[in-house]
Amino acid sequence: MPIELKQLQSKQFPTWCPGCGDYGIWMAIKQAMTQLDIPQENYVLVSGIGCGSKMPHWVRTFGLHTLHGRPAPVASGIKLANHKLTVIIIGGDGDSYGIGLGHFTHLMRRNYDLLYIVENNQVYGLTTGQTSPTSDEGYCSISTPHGVLETPINPISLSISAGATWVGRSFSGDIKHLTQMIMSGIQHKGTAFLDILQPCVTFNKKNTYQWYQERVHRLGEGEDHHKVTDKLAALKAAESWEKKINIGVYYEEKRPTYEEGLPQLKKGTLVEQSLEGIDVKSLLDRLK
């Protein structure tokens, strides 16, 4: 039985600023859940720390609000313990491309069956507006008054190069597209990575709704014949930013998941295994 929207409603209302891009993501996650046939108790939302990482509080599923930069390994442990759960990681750009970049990159190559959503607003909001790893070069913030001197992280090409088997991008101003992308990401067998362009209305005065709206382009539409299985084309599409930002599925490949590679999980999840009657005597006898 599909979940009804009201079942996902938690008691509190989000504490995001009015107009925050996170509202669109919030709505799209819930919409996607109502359209998929997955029991509510089987979802686990695992988040980092930041404005958007408060998401698990406002979507009524099991949730684990971890530490800054650390949701990926926690989610990995959950998935290995009970691979029947639908695990969604939610973090921000600082969380995923800054402090948690090591975990992010390694997660992409492992291909656990889960979805990683990044709310990418190119700024640190919760700490009042410092630069982020995806801030545009030259971006002025309270921590970079003379403009960012570094080249921003390109999460799309990074994740493709690292081995992600489904890479997409969407825009929080387009809830319909976003809902579709979240559904596809959840349904993808393997690690799906979804970068979401998300305006921070309070601190990022450059990358606004209007700024994104003028640039977003849906991959594979009109004259664009983007092939999602073409890795080089995907990397090329990921290079476009200042004038045109591609949204949609950049890249997709079929590869066995990490869980499928573990013979120990063939009989069922680790959680389902009984701890009764475990005997290590035969192992100890081999130490003679």
Next chain:
Amino acid sequence: MAEITWMVGGPAGYGINASGEMFSRCFTRGGLNVFAYLEYPSLIRGGHNSYHIRVSDEPLFSQIKRIDLLVCLNKETFALHYENMSKNGGIIFDPEDFPIDIPNLGKENLMLFPVPLMKIVKDHEGIEIMRNTVALGASLALFDYPFNHLKDLICKQFKHKNEKIINLNVAMAKNGYNYIKNNFEVSQFPHKIALPENKEAQILLSGNEALSYGAMAAGCKFYCAYPMTPVSSMLTIFAKHEEEMNIVVKQPEDELAAILYAIGAGYTGIRALVATSGGGFALMNEALSLAGMIEVPLVVIEGQRPGPATGLPTWTGQADLQFLLHSGHDEFPKMIIAPGDVKEAYLYIQHAFNFAERYHLPVLVVSDKYLSEGLYSAPNFDDCKINIDRGPVVTEAELKNREGITEDYPRYQITTSGVSPRSLPGMKNARYIANSNEHDELGDIDESSEIRAKIHAKRLRKLETLAIELPDPVIYGQEKATISLIAWGSTKGPILEAMRWLEEEGVAINFIHPIFLHPFPTRAIKSFLTKAKKTLLIEGNYTAQLGQIIRQHTLMEPDYQLLKWDGRPFYPEEIYEKVKSLLT
């Protein structure tokens, strides 16, 4: 008590480790007791490795300094160790490799056994590393110990190789054995150990093996670790058995990830284990605090090695106790358990999982290089299996009663014990949020002073509840003693060994060995110190870290200290000497 000691030394990469283990097993298979300790620098080739092995018909607790027979695979071995040779001790060396000139060393009673190790290897078309095998055979011949166990062990070790290789290795050992028998009067070498009659083979294992198999017996289903000496071998042990025991083993990108994976797994409802050393544990501190906050059961093994920083990576020490005690920011309940030998390691790792799941907290199990990599013999662990207790988890019936209730499951319900039954993801009507931020009973963020005060106290109350059920530490030795010792962890072994010698001389001595170090057994320690005439604290660190804890909890202080921080384990000789000096 009949005993022999043997040492093999040579450069790294020359099979010292394998030879030491094989030599040890020749005797445990015969039902004898063994203690073996490997010393090596942190490199793969070169340097100096030595395996020091002690064999006896009585139980052994530690190594001793004395060497009865020394196998020198290079000249350095002789130079570094001849001073510890016993009277009429024997030296096996290759005269074509280097000469040994006794008269200049002031050790006239040494017995030289030149064996052309390399020539024997070449004559039989072997390779250089087989010198060890020749020397093993030669050693057994000198001790007058039967050859058959060595032959069986070689066959076992090379069982996946072809018959030619097995036969070649057996022949090498036999040639070494025969060379001694044919060229020397073996009966003149006085150090002998007889094969006992009708004794069952013993198992021989390291602390890491004991911890690993104990964890498996306790139902550990997930092992996650980044390699780090001295616990690296646990990763290999778990990986070797992962399929047969249905365990998932993961080597992630770093120690941060290792503990976070385990937290995720523990949250989901399985028993998860992490092992590391001091440096890796430093990285884990952030996540340890998370485990404390969201009340996830977790077991972490910390195998100490000397620091600071990279320190002495392959040596031993006990200098992380205060670090473990204060690990993770702010206050949250955690346990520290320090087993003293393999039997305790096997047993208490099982307790660790029960405590973690019954009280929903991280349990830190402390080892060190000495325990983790030292080899101990034991008859078996048949009496060391404890019942698995999964702790409070919400029942199906309780969840059924919650049907239609719109409020989340009160995972962090305030209780008198501090423990609140948990629910697991996938359970119906059981939703809650495990929250790194301060939270209310449902897990929702709450920064009010009232909730913070109540929930923080609830978490810490768990430790007070837990402390009540902990047994008092074991006291070894006499009820009435002229001197009383206090120590923790693996130092237990050398102390028990020294106590054996002192008791034989009529010294009334006892020793308290707290295994549960946090919560601290204040009452028992205070009572021990109060009754004692003279007290001596023995620790492998500079600042007397257990001593600080004792003072903190009892306002008492041991009278004397024996501290050591040179990366080497305590030798019973040092403890014996110290005690003797305090008694005069």
